[in-house]
Amino acid sequence: MAGVKTAAGWRAHMRGAAVFAVLALGISPALAETLPLDPAREAAVAALIDKARASPPALRVLLRGMPKGGDLHNHLGGAIYAEDFLEWAGDKGFCVKADGLSVEPPPCPAERTIARFSVADEFGYDRLVNAMSTRGWQRGVGRNDVSGHNQFFGSFSRFGPIAGENAKMLAAARRIAAGDNLSYLELDHNTTTLSASFAAAPAGELDAAGLEARYAAEVKALAPLIPAARKELDADEAEAGKAMACGTPRAEPGCKVAVHYLFQAMRALPPTYVYRSLILGFLMVEADPRFVGVNIVMPEDAYPARRDYRLHMAMIRLLAKKHPSVKLTLHAGEVTLGLVPPQDLRDHIEQAVAAGAKRIGHGTGIAFEDNAEATMARMAREGVAVEINLSSNDVILGVKGADHPLNLYRAHGVPVVLSTDDQGVLRSDMTNEYVRAVTEQGLGYAELKKIARAGLHYAFLPGEALWADVAGLKPVAACADLAAPSCAKFLSANEKARLQADLEQRFAAYETVRLARAAGEN
Template sequence: MNKIFPKLMMALAVAAACNAQAQKAAPVAASANEQATSRHFASLVSGGQPKSAELTLFFTMMPKGGDLHHHYSGAIYAEQFLHWVDKQGYCVHKGTYQIETDAGKLAMERAASPATRTCISGEAVMLDNGMLAELLQRWGTKDFYNHSALQTPPDRTFFDTFGYFNPVASTNTADGLRTLKQRAINENVSYIETVFELAPFTVNADFDKAVLAPGLDSAALNARLEALLPVLDKDAGWTGWLEAYKKNVDSASAGIDDEQFTMRYQPFVLRFQSPSQVFSSMVSAFRLARENPKVVGVNIVGQESTYVSMRDYKLHMQMFKFLKTKYPEVKLSLHAGELALGMVPPEGLQSHIADAINVAGAGRIGHGMDIAHEANALATMKAMRERGIAVEVNLTSNDFILGIKGDAHPVTLYRKYGVPFVISTDDAGVSRNNLANEYTLFASRYPTSYAEVKKLSYDSIRYSFLSAAEKQRLSAQLDTRFKKFEADVAAGSATAAAAAAARPR
């Protein structure tokens, strides 16, 4: 040990001297540091087995630009929802793990003795290790593949989680956004474009019947859509909800944006609702995007393989097309093609992505998983490349929900045909995941380089729905952050090399 210690100290001193020298030559150092970072990254992905722990460290440290496919409620971890259960005076039912919100039932539970209560506080759930473990299996995907409890298929498990925590997700948005902001800063993410809250809707049975009538042509459909607009404006419930939504965006987002972090919002439409609900929700979402600069786009979400989602898919795209003519400046990021062979009949896989870009006018595609099955896949990808329509790639949820990963994932096709794509999280709270891990999965599964992953970080700003000025500001911030990151990696590599040289052989 006495022989090793001086050797180690000398090696570290040499490394420190090299780092100090590098600090004096700023322009040269930046290039040298980038090259050193590139070599270090190559060492992590070379060989037969990627170095997962080191890749995790690398991507945790790396500036990751933005997360463009991000669901607000799906990003919150279950533990925070349990705190909100207590904050609102609710309780969680034993066995079902549903949140009780009814005032009368809550009063009955509070009046019962502790031993006979069937509904308990969020803190009580967290203090019971067994209950907490089971709750996390229902409110998220934790332990799905390594426990033997009876469970639904992966896609149902994933989509069912929202029904558990929704009662508290939408009533604590300011607190939730602050949590997501701090988590993003800790993870070196500077921008989030979140699918925030369900856009206001209303029901019109006559409209539903009319637009679902067989043989309705596009002119007749547009006439029906046009006729509903003044009806919506006279609907006090819908207009009141719309005003409340505007206030919620402003109040919840207060104090979120600063020099370190920026967040923007997308109202969403639920694709498995009735046509009148979907269209009225679209109208409110488009109006929100036009009137509030923090609302930068409109989205449609919900399991794509359900009967109503499939039946009404083309109808929904026509609705988007109609509204895009009235609000051409509003941007669309549409969940499309989140399907796998066998989930629906094969003809259901043939045109969802193409319809989203060619009919609805989508500027980005969420998931885009069934592209290989589409009837005109090559033409669709050519159009996406030429128009700069990026795909939001969500490796963890694509694997869990659809069972698609590795070479079966269409990111391989998008890369081959030059379609832009970005790495994103989808529902990090449900998956108990983060953006660094998504980058780690990408680098572990697909041959890549430091130049490509760095470009993906910048592309997450480039393909955002931010204004040109905001993109320029965040890109300039990325320049500064990458210079520091690359300097840190270069210094760390020198230190690691010195430590390796000092190890006994």
């Protein structure tokens, strides 16, 4: 900050700018005094980020330490880097397949054990990592042979044989999140116990008229699986916590990252399989408070997903009536012009919102929907947030920059959150999503803070929110003063509000440190 050479000078500069910044940012002076908000400090950090806008490396240095709230669209299986999967597979004696593109359980020739192959064949190992992710594809390898869409989704089958290391995966995801200064992960994750039951769904036809009768039969058959699934999650969480030394003086930063789960129903399967996965999801959420909602996943452009989209929404509507406490976030609009026929672009997001979704995953195809403006108006009115995945939409759909609807949603008042989707397969992280939001979407620091706050406000976290009006930064009455006993009581009873209050403290610490460093550099 030119002209400010000392800490005392910096404080005087900040006091002198305070009145102007309070008015410019639209924050009342009273609120700025009762919460750790300092509009002048925020404006000064915003200036630093604007100055670095043309340099992604400089932006990353600035944004890595920025508190980022919650990642609400993070598939645990896709969050893990191929190198980690290969290390775990090597520990279990797995082998590289003869084609060098995947792995398999032992036995195999000694030269194809992962432990030996990884050391003896450097370029073969690189080829294997590229096959198990989009790393090579993003750098031009094989782009003429396979689309980003197919490379992405094809990666899952290649690391599938070693994707059952749920405890290790949980620990890895929390470590990555801590490094990105996230407070919260809402992980898309199914226990092995429940996933294994999908393929055992009864065969046969299923249409909307048969959903009620099938539900009654399925609930009776599936209910006994829930206790075993909960026990499995208990063990996985305990093992992950032990690996990170949680609860000890040696606890890793990842231990502080709060975690809840979204059950993933599978859409690109026969209707009986899809319905069973949805029913299991609703049952699990009702039985286990660690699961806070149900999602529906797999490629939206897959033939069964397109053919049965209306049937899937009918399934969800019926289950939502029977289990009204279960929250929904639905992948919808993960399509774009040319990927699917025109009829599959017309109303997927509209249908998902009508089915009761409280958040929309991706929403990339909104501009192609018949009632796009009415749907966005409803989302804005009802507080239905959209989970924006910039790297994912670029790689899978080829949608980025000005073609991306992030700013279209913002212009229509739709709440927006940034998320990573499958950061291991995509070779990204949350900081990269924030950098892209600045460089490709033109967002500034104030907009990034709103997004970080939204990542907690629109999370399915238990308890009430800190903000009565998150857009206007108006806290609930109990926390008009964060230091008041009434606020301490409120925060202790509400996990969501507790994380939101912590985020404001993190913002204050981050901004203070960034400006102190800037003052020392000038």
